């Protein structure tokens with residue numbers, strides 16, 4: 001897959017007004033609930049909003065997307081603001097974060113039938129919402145193999161699991177080498193992109209067969225006892 005950064009930044013530019021408004025809401029919400037580790041609108045813009053915006057042209061047209069562990073809405077809110085053709089579910093297990101994201105979505109005029117906020121552990125949500133999304137993505141959620149167990153059950157065969165990662169991601173992928181098919185996934189492809197002096201990576205797995213029903217295991221198990229051991 002090719003990442004067309006120029007097209008993504010064109011979409012970011014076109015939607016900059018709304019994205020800046022969202023950044024301002026995120027900065028003010030952050031003083032009440034910790035939605036991201038970054039304070040200050042300019043830093044939020046550079047380190048988070050632009051990073052999420054960089055991938056926006058990669059989303060398939062009309063895709064159903066879930067952002068697992070959305071925190072303050074990253075990356076799902078950025079994608080919903082730049083791409084009115086995609087449906088986005090923003091999922092997090094912390095009630096206060098979900099309430100803040102729901103309020104931001106409402107203030108940004110995002111319609112609930114297109115952008116929904118769900119407060120749940122992904123392990124529980126995936127039991128009832130199996131293999132319904134075209135893309136499941138996570139940013140700063142957990143190590144790649146853990147994330148693959150949590151996200152693969154949510155994605156329909158033919159869809160994709162995305163992990164937004166920093167420079168260490170190949171080390172994280174190593175334990176799963178040759179074994180991803182056990183989760184219904186292809187071998188991963190890693191796309192590199194640079195944002196100023198920051199080197200970022202997107203890991204993409206294709207969903208090639210149904211994920212066995214035993215995944216995801218109950219909450220916390222994916223970290224405690226990795227599936228590949």
Ligand SMILES: C[S@@+](CC[C@H](N)C(=O)[O-])C[C@H]1O[C@@H](n2cnc3c(N)ncnc32)[C@H](O)[C@@H]1O
Nearest residue numbers: 069070071074092093094120121122139140141
């Ligand atoms: C470090 S934050 C990242 C937030 C956001 N994606 C970002 O890039 O700023 C991780 C978020 O994942 C949520 N989380 C962790 N494990 C989860 C799970 N199994 N189900 C749902 N949410 C989860 C946490 O509540 C937290 O808000």
